[in-house]
Amino acid sequence: MRNKLKNRSSGAQKGRFSYLLNEREEYFTFVRDEYKRKKSSFIVVDNGKILKGLRDGDTRTIARAITSIENDLQGSRELLMSLPTDQPNATVVGITGPPGAGKSTLVNALLHAWTTKGKRVAVLLVDPSSPFNFGALLGDRIRMSDFYLHPSVYIRSLASRGALGGLNRRIIEIVALLKACPFDYILIETVGVGQSEVEIAGIADTTLVVVVPEAGDEIQTMKAGVMEIADIFVVNKSDREQASELLKHLKALAHHKAHAWEIPVIAAVATEGKGLDELLVSIEQHQTYNDTHLQRKLHLLTEKVWQLIQHEKMKDYDFSKLAEAILQAQQMGPVNIFQFAQNYRP
Ligand SMILES: Nc1nc2c(ncn2[C@@H]2O[C@H](COP(=O)(O)OP(=O)(O)O)[C@@H](O)[C@H]2O)c(=O)[nH]1
Numbered sequence: 001m002r003n004k005l006k007n008r009s010s011g012a013q014k015g016r017f018s019y020l021l022n023e024r025e026e027y028f029t030f031v032r033d034e035y036k037r038k039k040s041s042f043i044v045v046d047n048g049k050i051l052k053g054l055r056d057g058d059t060r061t062i063a064r065a066i067t068s069i070e071n072d073l074q075g076s077r078e079l080l081m082s083l084p085t086d087q088p089n090a091t092v093v094g095i096t097g098p099p100g101a102g103k104s105t106l107v108n109a110l111l112h113a114w115t116t117k118g119k120r121v122a123v124l125l126v127d128p129s130s131p132f133n134f135g136a137l138l139g140d141r142i143r144m145s146d147f148y149l150h151p152s153v154y155i156r157s158l159a160s161r162g163a164l165g166g167l168n169r170r171i172i173e174i175v176a177l178l179k180a181c182p183f184d185y186i187l188i189e190t191v192g193v194g195q196s197e198v199e200i201a202g203i204a205d206t207t208l209v210v211v212v213p214e215a216g217d218e219i220q221t222m223k224a225g226v227m228e229i230a231d232i233f234v235v236n237k238s239d240r241e242q243a244s245e246l247l248k249h250l251k252a253l254a255h256h257k258a259h260a261w262e263i264p265v266i267a268a269v270a271t272e273g274k275g276l277d278e279l280l281v282s283i284e285q286h287q288t289y290n291d292t293h294l295q296r297k298l299h300l301l302t303e304k305v306w307q308l309i310q311h312e313k314m315k316d317y318d319f320s321k322l323a324e325a326i327l328q329a330q331q332m333g334p335v336n337i338f339q340f341a342q343n344y345r346p
């Protein structure tokens with residue numbers, strides 16, 4: 001096994017970031033290796049080597065480490081515990097909004113702008129369907145095809161928690177891992193359905209909410225929560241007729257809600273790069289805002305640790321097993337749910 005790892009990493013040395021990973025293949029090989037590894041009696045996971053790979057930005061190491069974390073494989077917890085804290089922090093930018101709003105096109109435009117300036121960027125695409133269902137992700141992949149082989153870009157698709165959206169269940173861990181790599185920006189694209197847009201605000205330093213003029217109804221339903229999570233609004237496809245109406249409406253809303261930070265409302269045409277300069281400036285300004293409002297930073301950090309504790313405490317609980325236990329209890333008579341909850345052990 002160790003030899004095998006050695007061979008692979010020497011293969012990867014041919015060029016950092018230069019190897020296009022087929023995630024599906026990577027996943028199956030890794031799970032198979034892991035299975036073999038579990039069967040052997042003496043197991044060594046060389047986290048020191050992995051940490052070095054991460055620090056060097058070695059694509060294969062990054063891909064494997066993410067897979068390991070996603071699947072709770074051996075050594076992944078220890079790896080997370082040993083992540084360095086002295087790294088200059090990458091800026092985490094979340095991009096959310098309805099399907100088809102132009103999020104991927106915008107990510108592509110940002111990649112162009114940042115790589116031109118010599119920045120290194122990791123992109124996480126969180127899709128409600130499985131990452132191994134390539135049909136659903138084809139759109140994103142085509143939109144970003146220029147960058148799959150780019151030496152300073154790493155792109156990874158992740159499954160979401162369920163059909164109703166929600167980010168990947170290990171998103172906090174995966175972002176922390178990417179922060180141990182030499183990236184300047186970590187972009188997370190997620191479809192704004194259900195929980196995901198609320199979750200993203202707890203993870204990203206800056207959250208962009210992308211809306212489009214024809215999404216009038218969606219804005220109405222999104223509106224309540226969306227003002228809380230957006231740090232920047234992008235009205236994309238703003239060359240369309242109804243755009244000025246929406247822009248006016250959002251600007252009024254943003255102004256009304258403004259406190260220390262007034263949410264910029266940017267008119268964009270992502271396909272033509274219109275509005276991009278303004279967006280780049282706004283992202284930078286929001287970074288400065290973050291750096292000077294430490295309360296917000298502390299809040300975000302607390303939010304993350306809160307979630308980690310919740311995951312940890314609930315890790316042995318299983319929804320269907322709980323349902324079974326309730327059913328069993330009901331067979332003995334009516335159930336007082338408070339007593340049941342107090343006494344239940346997984
Ligand atoms: N007319 C117009 N089309 C756009 C614009 N931005 C994106 N699109 C198109 O809208 C479609 C969906 O874009 P995509 O980036 O995949 O949206 P996502 O689902 O939010 O990631 C694609 O066909 C894009 O080419 C824009 O500003 N104007």
Ligand SMILES: [Mg+2]
Nearest residue numbers: 103104140189
């Ligand atoms: Mg997309």
